[in-house]
Amino acid sequence: MIMRFLPGLVFLSKEEVGFVRCRCQMPDKFALEKVPCLRDNYAYLLYDVDTGTVGVVDPSEAAPVIDALTKKNLNLTYILNTHHHNDHTNGNAELKERYGAKVIGSDVDKERIPGIDIYLSDGDKWMFAGHEVHIMATPGVTRGQIHSQFALVLLNR
Structure with missing residues (x-):
């Protein structure tokens, strides 16, 4: 099993919902890619190979994200911002x-948050490529900081 805890994303198995960090294995159809931005930041691409649903977490600038999407021939569906600071939203x-x-x-x-279309609160849910995503308020860096918690089923291998 693989530990998955990236800024803004928490992957949980059905048995472990409720823990901030956990062990789980992402289904094969999901892919994660770290995209270097600025001099010291990262954005994260999450995409579902079957549906073509693509999200980017905290795009501090657009150009590196566009390059990563172009290389993979992907079309961006969602931009997820964990909070409003420019080093997380400048690419929006x-x-x-x-x-x-x-x-x-x-x-x-x-x-x-520049261009916000969907605003969520602690306990809200939304769907990403057919998977339920739970929103967790995680105030710390800012009052409005949130994380998206993906509840995924563990795969037996």
Whole structure:
């Protein structure tokens, strides 16, 4: 089993829902890619190979994300922002305009996240490629910081 805990994303098995960190194995149809941004940041691409649903977490700039999407021939569906700081949201406007992606962020930060379309609060749920995603309020860096918790079934191998 593989530990998966990336900024903004928590992958949990059905048996482990409720823990912030856990062990689980992502289904083969999901892929994660770390995209270097700025000099010291990363954005994260999450995509479902079967449905073509693609999300990017905290795009601090658009160009590296566009390059990564182009190399994989992917079309961006969602932009997920963990909080409103520029080093997490500066790529929103360009990515939204280019791909028509929906911007998702905290209800608390809805006035400060560029291009926000969907604003969520602690305990809310939404769907990503047919998988239920639970929103967790994780105030710390900002009052409105959130994380997306994906409940995935463990695979037996």
